[in-house]
Amino acid sequence: MSDATDFSLRDPLSGVDPQFPTRWSPRAFKKTPVPDNVLARLIDAARFAPSCFNEQPWRFYTSNQQNFEEFLHLLLEGNQLWAKNAAVIGFLVVERHFARNNTENQHARFDAGAAWMSLCLQAQREGLCSHGMGGIKYDEIATYLQLDNNSHDVVMGFAIGEIGDKTDLPEALAEKEQPSPRKPLDEIWPNRHSAG
Numbered sequence: 001m002s003d004a005t006d007f008s009l010r011d012p013l014s015g016v017d018p019q020f021p022t023r024w025s026p027r028a029f030k031k032t033p034v035p036d037n038v039l040a041r042l043i044d045a046a047r048f049a050p051s052c053f054n055e056q057p058w059r060f061y062t063s064n065q066q067n068f069e070e071f072l073h074l075l076l077e078g079n080q081l082w083a084k085n086a087a088v089i090g091f092l093v094v095e096r097h098f099a100r101n102n103t104e105n106q107h108a109r110f111d112a113g114a115a116w117m118s119l120c121l122q123a124q125r126e127g128l129c130s131h132g133m134g135g136i137k138y139d140e141i142a143t144y145l146q147l148d149n150n151s152h153d154v155v156m157g158f159a160i161g162e163i164g165d166k167t168d169l170p171e172a173l174a175e176k177e178q179p180s181p182r183k184p185l186d187e188i189w190p191n192r193h194s195a196g
């Protein structure tokens with residue numbers, strides 16, 4: 001993480017662990033490779049997320065040096081612009097049905113989100129950044145990964161790597177390259193002060 005990062009738009013309460021407000025999603029990445037054992041720790045951190053009936057419906061697919069360009073072209077063009085400099089591109093997939101009774105798992109995406117956040121925080125501990133992407137080619141990804149559409153959904157894409165220099169980004173992206181603000185606590189906790 002760059003020391004020059006300006007976190008002034010972030011206002012955690014005193015005592016909130018800094019790992020939460022200092023996690024952010026840059027678009028400027030360095031091409032430094034992420035060693036396989038480090039990437040394994042990121043995915044392993046995700047393994048310990050909670051999930052409904054402990055079904056662990058998340059599946060992570062990641063690029064390597066050989067297929068990076070193929071993964072890159074599965075992103076929408078706006079994301080390719082900056083993600084091309086990331087070290088790793090990945091896709092988060094969920095298994096849609098409970099293994100226990102083959103019924104639809106309504107919580108699969110929620111659980112996958114928890115796993116994704118674990119990955120992000122482990123990345124931060126490794127000195128890496130992560131950036132989620134909804135702007136991806138869902139159908140093409142399912143075909144590329146040879147997923148069974150009846151049982152698996154592509155949830156999101158992500159980029160991982162060392163933070164880079166924002167001056168290397170296109171101007172419009174460089175202007176936005178700063179940790180974003182958050183809604184006030186009262187807005188996301190509407191009944192905090194209600195009586196009874």
Ligand SMILES: Cc1cc2nc3c(=O)[nH]c(=O)nc-3n(C[C@H](O)[C@H](O)[C@H](O)COP(=O)(O)O)c2cc1C
Nearest residue numbers: 023024025026079131132133134135136156179180
């Ligand atoms: C599911 C999801 C989809 C996202 N899609 C994109 C995307 O397609 N392109 C992009 O540049 N950022 C994308 N983002 C990043 C968000 O814009 C970013 O997380 C949000 O603005 C909060 O900023 P922060 O992560 O720096 O705290 C996505 C994030 C998530 C979690």
